Amino acid sequence: MASQDKSLSLALPEGPEDWEKVQSRFFQNWHTSIDTAFDSISQLFHFTSDTMNTLNRYQKDNLNLYFESTTRPIEANETDNKEQDRVKPEKKNLTDVAIITGGIGGIGTAICQRLSRDNIKIVATYIGAEKEHAMEWQQARRKEGMEVDLFECDVSDFNACKKTARAIEKLHGRVDVLVNCAGITRDAMLKKLDEENWHAVMDTNLDSVFNMTRPFIDGMIKRGYGRIINISSVNGQKGQFGQTNYSSAKAGMIGFTRALAVELAGFGITVNCVCPGYVATSLVDAIPDHIKQAIISQIPAGRLAQPAEVADAIGFLASRESAYITGTELAVNGGLWTG
Numbered sequence: 001m002a003s004q005d006k007s008l009s010l011a012l013p014e015g016p017e018d019w020e021k022v023q024s025r026f027f028q029n030w031h032t033s034i035d036t037a038f039d040s041i042s043q044l045f046h047f048t049s050d051t052m053n054t055l056n057r058y059q060k061d062n063l064n065l066y067f068e069s070t071t072r073p074i075e076a077n078e079t080d081n082k083e084q085d086r087v088k089p090e091k092k093n094l095t096d097v098a099i100i101t102g103g104i105g106g107i108g109t110a111i112c113q114r115l116s117r118d119n120i121k122i123v124a125t126y127i128g129a130e131k132e133h134a135m136e137w138q139q140a141r142r143k144e145g146m147e148v149d150l151f152e153c154d155v156s157d158f159n160a161c162k163k164t165a166r167a168i169e170k171l172h173g174r175v176d177v178l179v180n181c182a183g184i185t186r187d188a189m190l191k192k193l194d195e196e197n198w199h200a201v202m203d204t205n206l207d208s209v210f211n212m213t214r215p216f217i218d219g220m221i222k223r224g225y226g227r228i229i230n231i232s233s234v235n236g237q238k239g240q241f242g243q244t245n246y247s248s249a250k251a252g253m254i255g256f257t258r259a260l261a262v263e264l265a266g267f268g269i270t271v272n273c274v275c276p277g278y279v280a281t282s283l284v285d286a287i288p289d290h291i292k293q294a295i296i297s298q299i300p301a302g303r304l305a306q307p308a309e310v311a312d313a314i315g316f317l318a319s320r321e322s323a324y325i326t327g328t329e330l331a332v333n334g335g336l337w338t339g
């Protein structure tokens with residue numbers, strides 16, 4: 001009896017401090033186990049729901065072939081269930097992959113940071129001439145704790161986009177979110193605008209949206225899920241002095257968005273535009289100061305937007321919660337244009 005009492009007293013903590021340590025270790029272990037269990041369940045849930053959606057899609061495709069029907073009316077409960085089935089587990093969105101063209105630019109960087117915070121894997125593209133900056137940019141993101149893949153791609157070149165899309169899908173197996181953000185300005189009044197600067201802006205800002213979106217939609221359709229977000233501009237909505245090229249391209253993006261939204265709504269894919277106003281980036285910094293001040297004085301919010309404020313809008317449209325929003329132009333412009 002005596003020896004039993006001794007071993008018991010050795011095993012038990014002696015004072016209140018020891019008790020607290022034992023208690024806190026117990027709770028720590030408890031939380032770690034629960035977290036691990038939740039992570040596994042959430043991954044399993046995500047995987048199962050993806051697989052079921054793919055199977056469903058194939059089954060429906062086969063039925064369509066069988067009945068020789070190319071257009072199939074979508075039943076109300078079918079679309080309801082599809083997105084409900086895909087509601088992400090509360091904790092994490094573990095497997096989504098996003099590609100952000102122009103991801104190393106001012107707004108692009110903020111988008112990468114925001115989507116990365118939402119646990120989406122990030123792939124950013126850049127143009128060859130910016131290689132050095134791109135490498136520094138990647139280092140800077142790594143220091144922030146982000147894992148970002150970089151791909152060199154000239155978005156104005158359809159074949160380059162096709163090749164890049166194939167390489168990214170091979171690497172990650174999927175692309176769920178496409179953000180078309182690459183863009184340039186070549187401002188001049190039309191009477192001074194040359195052909196080269198017209199085409200440069202149309203190619204980089206508008207053709208790029210076709211070039212990049214076209215190769216990705218097949219995979220999205222097969223998986224029955226996708227988020228396509230085109231970064232247009234307030235100047236595509238209202239028109240801007242000195243920007244016939246840019247305003248045309250940005251307005252074109254809006255038309256593209258509306259048309260594609262209608263085509264893809266039945267496949268669990270949303271297509272939206274975000275239309276930023278004037279944002280504190282190098283693009284706006286390049287505007288001559290007196291003109292910039294005149295522009296800011298017309299913004300009801302009285303200031304430029306921060307890139308993160310634009311990125312937050314994109315974060316929402318890239319999430320699973322935005323499933324029923326498609327074909328829209330989300331204005332982030334401080335009241336500059338409310339048309």
Ligand code: CAA
Pocket residue numbers: 185187188189192232233234235240241242243246276277278279283284287288291295
């Ligand atoms: N509305 C009406 N008149 C204007 C005007 C405007 N917004 N801006 C300039 N003008 C007038 C000038 O007062 C001037 O008139 P006078 O000849 O009577 O003096 C005339 O037009 C010529 O103006 P400039 O001297 O500025 O002409 P320029 O050829 O040197 O420059 C410009 C033209 C490059 C277009 C220049 O005005 C400019 O940079 N404007 C800003 C354009 C702009 O807002 N770009 C946005 C870049 S950021 C971006 O695009 C991101 C986004 O999505 C918002």
